[in-house]
Amino acid sequence: MLKKVNIKDEANAVEGLYLYKKVGLLNSHVLSVVQVENRTLDFHVHEASDELFFVIEGAFQLETEDGLLPVDAGEFVVVPKGMRHRPVVGQLAKFLMIELAGTLNKENSGDGYQD
Numbered sequence: 680m681l682k683k684v685n686i687k688d689e690a691n692a693v694e695g696l697y698l699y700k701k702v703g704l705l706n707s708h709v710l711s712v713v714q715v716e717n718r719t720l721d722f723h724v725h726e727a728s729d730e731l732f733f734v735i736e737g738a739f740q741l742e743t744e745d746g747l748l749p750v751d752a753g754e755f756v757v758v759p760k761g762m763r764h765r766p767v768v769g770q771l772a773k774f775l776m777i778e779l780a781g782t783l784n785k786e787n788s789g790d791g792y793q794d
Contacts, residue, residue: 690714690735690773699776709780715739716771722763728779730758737772741765 682703689702690712697718703710712735722742732741733755740747741756743764750756758764 686712686775687735687773690775702775704780705777707780708777711776712774713776714771714773715766715768717769719767720765722765724763725758725760725778727760727781729760731775731777732756732758732766733775733777735773735775737768737770739769739772739774740767742767 684702686702689700693700693712693714696714696716699711699713701709701711719742732739732750734750734752736752738749738751740749741758741764742748743758743762747767748756
């Protein structure tokens, strides 16, 4: 059965910051939304999978060894597997994230991810 999902509505329905809400599955990839504000995670690496950040609302910077890359609403960035990175978020931002199931965990999500 097909299911239509409004990403903005799903992100707005998340009650609280740093809580990841799974909104879909694509093959072995998890699609989740999250609201983040005033948070910089520790640098980390995903060895087995790329990771996609799509900014629904707001903006953030993705920090790598090459520096800071600003990403605004309506834009996305794919972090290749094996790349050391961390999101740097000031003002409120809402994201859709896509990654291989098992990529996100409490250690690399700021402790807000639940299976």
